[in-house]
Amino acid sequence: MAVYNIKQAKPAPIKNSGIIYWMKENLFSTPVDIIQSLIVISFLIWSITGFLDWAVFNATFSGSIKTDAVGTGANWIFIKEKIGMFTYGFYPENQLYRINIVFSLFFVTVILFKYVANTLKQRIFIFLAYPVISFFLISGGYFGLETVSTDKWGGLLLTLVIASVGITLSIPFGIMLAFGRQSKLPIIKNLSVLYIEFIRAVPLITMLFMGSVLLPLFFQEGVELDKLLRALIVITMVESAFISEAVRGGLQAITRGQYEAADSLGLGYWQKMILVILPQALKVAIPNIVGISIELFKDTSLVMIIGLFDLLSMVHLTSNDSNWLGMETEGYVFVTFVYFIFCYGMSKYSMILEDRFNTNNR
Amino acid sequence: MSILNNKLFRDIVSQLIVVIGLVFFIWTITSNLQHNVDSRGITTGFDFFAHTAGFGISESPIFYDDESTYFRAFLVGVSNTLIVSAVGIFFATIIGLIVGIARLSKNFIVSKLALAYIEFFRNIPLLLQILFWYNVVLATLPNPRGSIELIFNSFLNNRGLYVPKALFENGFLIIFIAIILAIIISIFISKRAKHKFEETGKETTVYPAILAVMIGLPLLAYNLSGGGLSFDNPHLQGFNFKGGMNFSPEFLALSFALSVYTASLIAEAIRSGIESVPTGQKEAAASLGLNSFKSLKLVVLPQAIRIAVPPIIGQYLNLIKNSSLATAIGYPDIVTVFSGTVLNQTGQAIEIIAVTMGVYLTISLSVSVLLNIVNKKLEIKGR
Numbered sequence: 001m002a003v004y005n006i007k008q009a010k011p012a013p014i015k016n017s018g019i020i021y022w023m024k025e026n027l028f029s030t031p032v033d034i035i036q037s038l039i040v041i042s043f044l045i046w047s048i049t050g051f052l053d054w055a056v057f058n059a060t061f062s063g064s065i066k067t068d069a070v071g072t073g074a075n076w077i078f079i080k081e082k083i084g085m086f087t088y089g090f091y092p093e094n095q096l097y098r099i100n101i102v103f104s105l106f107f108v109t110v111i112l113f114k115y116v117a118n119t120l121k122q123r124i125f126i127f128l129a130y131p132v133i134s135f136f137l138i139s140g141g142y143f144g145l146e147t148v149s150t151d152k153w154g155g156l157l158l159t160l161v162i163a164s165v166g167i168t169l170s171i172p173f174g175i176m177l178a179f180g181r182q183s184k185l186p187i188i189k190n191l192s193v194l195y196i197e198f199i200r201a202v203p204l205i206t207m208l209f210m211g212s213v214l215l216p217l218f219f220q221e222g223v224e225l226d227k228l229l230r231a232l233i234v235i236t237m238v239e240s241a242f243i244s245e246a247v248r249g250g251l252q253a254i255t256r257g258q259y260e261a262a263d264s265l266g267l268g269y270w271q272k273m274i275l276v277i278l279p280q281a282l283k284v285a286i287p288n289i290v291g292i293s294i295e296l297f298k299d300t301s302l303v304m305i306i307g308l309f310d311l312l313s314m315v316h317l318t319s320n321d322s323n324w325l326g327m328e329t330e331g332y333v334f335v336t337f338v339y340f341i342f343c344y345g346m347s348k349y350s351m352i353l354e355d356r357f358n359t360n361n362r
Numbered sequence: 363m364s365i366l367n368n369k370l371f372r373d374i375v376s377q378l379i380v381v382i383g384l385v386f387f388i389w390t391i392t393s394n395l396q397h398n399v400d401s402r403g404i405t406t407g408f409d410f411f412a413h414t415a416g417f418g419i420s421e422s423p424i425f426y427d428d429e430s431t432y433f434r435a436f437l438v439g440v441s442n443t444l445i446v447s448a449v450g451i452f453f454a455t456i457i458g459l460i461v462g463i464a465r466l467s468k469n470f471i472v473s474k475l476a477l478a479y480i481e482f483f484r485n486i487p488l489l490l491q492i493l494f495w496y497n498v499v500l501a502t503l504p505n506p507r508g509s510i511e512l513i514f515n516s517f518l519n520n521r522g523l524y525v526p527k528a529l530f531e532n533g534f535l536i537i538f539i540a541i542i543l544a545i546i547i548s549i550f551i552s553k554r555a556k557h558k559f560e561e562t563g564k565e566t567t568v569y570p571a572i573l574a575v576m577i578g579l580p581l582l583a584y585n586l587s588g589g590g591l592s593f594d595n596p597h598l599q600g601f602n603f604k605g606g607m608n609f610s611p612e613f614l615a616l617s618f619a620l621s622v623y624t625a626s627l628i629a630e631a632i633r634s635g636i637e638s639v640p641t642g643q644k645e646a647a648a649s650l651g652l653n654s655f656k657s658l659k660l661v662v663l664p665q666a667i668r669i670a671v672p673p674i675i676g677q678y679l680n681l682i683k684n685s686s687l688a689t690a691i692g693y694p695d696i697v698t699v700f701s702g703t704v705l706n707q708t709g710q711a712i713e714i715i716a717v718t719m720g721v722y723l724t725i726s727l728s729v730s731v732l733l734n735i736v737n738k739k740l741e742i743k744g745r
Contacts, residue, residue, distance in 0.1 A: 027469060027471060029468070037471055188377060201725075202683075209715060213715065218391045221398060294485070298485075305489075332494045343485035343486070
């Protein structure tokens with residue numbers, strides 16, 4: 001006769017969810033882990049509380065002159081009072097509405113581009129119309145608008161102008177250079193390679209120096225080149241070379257079969273490149289192009305060295321105001337924040353684009 | 363078929379058009395240049411190199427004074443560029459390696475801190491970082507009298523960092539030979555251990571032996587030679603420090619910002635290199651019974667390095683180019699000294715810009731030659 005032994009019930013499985021389990025698994029699993037976590041956590045507490053004390057708890061937010069500051073922390077009155085300088089530079093105050101229209105038109109353009117325009121033609125039209133309208137609004141001189149010379153442009157406005165002109169112009173030039181580098185014609189190919197490699201080897205700052213010192217010598221006597229225009233020419237020259245390398249990466253990802261298929265359909269060189277190859281190549285290259293655009297956005301700060309008043313140079317300029325001496329820290333922190341928002345936003349956007357264009361893994 | 367449809371004809375004509383356009387462009391530019399140079403009375407040629415420069419340079423690794431020539435000033439600029447780049451590359455690699463590995467840590471908070479470091483520093487203009495360290499952090503340090511005392515008799519104040527200077531005496535030769543000897547012996551030990559492993563499959567732990575040799579031999583030589591090495595410690599005299607070695611605030615701000623910024627990009631390269639190794643490789647290593655350290659050293663890293671090294675060398679090149687931002691804070695690198703002061707004094711813009719670009723072109727070409735050699739070395743060896 002069989003004997004039945006009652007087995008003890010098994011213990012409940014170890015809970016593998018919830019915050020305690022998560023912390024055990026991810027923060028305190030081994031002794032080394034525990035030490036690392038504790039060091040990092042104490043560093044974070046020390047640095048974050050230190051920063052918050054300075055930036056929030058001991059900071060001054062209200063007031064209108066420097067001596068209104070009450071705490072030992074940051075004096076944000078400075079930023080509040082100088083926000084106009086940081087955004088518009090020396091742009092005449094009664095004309096600021098024009099810049100505001102340009103800024104708000106940007107959002108209108110994005111909405112039109114994304115939701116209203118249906119055909120490619122409409123999109124290209126909107127894409128081209130915005131910069132033209134913006135140019136007339138900012139510089140004036142037509143339609144009864146007062147002319148504002150470029151030395152009055154400054155701050156974030158100038159940074160955005162340089163970045164957007166640089167990006168928009170260098171994309172077509174970059175594509176042409178990439179075509180040139182991939183071309184079978186030896187002269188065109190070697191000239192493109194020479195140009196791209198030369199530009200990529202030389203620091204932007206020496207190119208900007210060249211622009212401000214040498215460029216005027218290259219033109220006929222009497223041709224006055226605007227300082228901003230010189231910077232824009234140089235930046236477009238440089239960025240085209242970088243963009244072309246990104247586009248080349250995309251072109252190399254296209255299989256030979258695509259070229260052969262286009263050839264067998266009887267398409268000419270330009271039809272083949274523009275209708276068949278380029279759309280596929282750009283799909284691959286766009287994340288890198290956005291990456292280069294971020295680099296360009298950061299590099300616009302170099303124009304400060306050749307004497308243009310971009311966002312970064314505003315820190316120096318505003319904190320040299322005799323009413324606001326010694327406010328550099330606040331200025332730098334604020335400008336850091338603005339640059340970070342733009343660059344980080346663009347890099348996140350490029351990740352979204354990468355996902356959207358990633359049609360191969362569907 | 364008309365000749366217009368002939369491919370060869372079209373190729374030749376389109377290239378001819380480009381060449382003619384280019385020649386016309388260059389001809390216009392040079393004739394304008396010639397005209398402008400003549401009408402403004404700008405002297406040309408490279409004679410100015412031999413003239414006396416007559417301006418001071420705040421720091422120079424080679425001998426330089428007011429009597430020196432422009433060529434000497436040029437050399438000072440080039441060597442300062444190379445020094446700050448070398449220091450930047452050294453520290454950027456170390457920080458980048460630490461952050462890159464921390465990014466892959468299983469510890470949640472360590473990896474997120476590394477991510478925050480990477481995202482923060484690479485999304486802010488380098489020039490802003492340099493100016494921040496220079497104008498905000500270093501400028502607000504106390505004056506020499508209230509210097510912050512660091513370890514090893516070093517002092518930090520608003521005039522820079524003062525560290526003890528190593529003075530080499532005759533006995534130092536013995537120590538130097540001992541160090542060389544220690545390196546040779548270490549290589550020998552590890553070679554023999556590897557040989558033994560390949561012969562018998564038995565492993566020997568070589569690290570204690572190598573460590574003993576590397577520390578022991580120089581220490582022994584130091585004691586035998588009666589101390590060929592002494593230190594000149596910086597000390598406060600009047601309002602400033604005397605003795606020791608001084609690193610200027612410009613140098614500190616520039617090298618620090620360059621290292622911190624480039625480290626964030628190197629860390630990304632290292633991370634993507636390690637992540638590019640398929641999981642199957644790690645699983646295969648584990649199923650062969652390798653522990654996690656060995657699987658990293660023998661399986662993952664050799665494959666990760668192949669992916670990570672080319673972008674890292676590219677970042678080194680970027681760092682060298684970015685060192686030209688020195689001109690914003692007045693560190694006497696090639697751009698500040700040569701394209702700045704020398705250009706203002708001589709007014710010979712064409713020659714000076716061309717020479718400056720030539721220097722950077724030479725550096726870039728050397729780096730790409732190096733990159734090609736490295737790529738050859740890392741290439742998967744075909745059988």
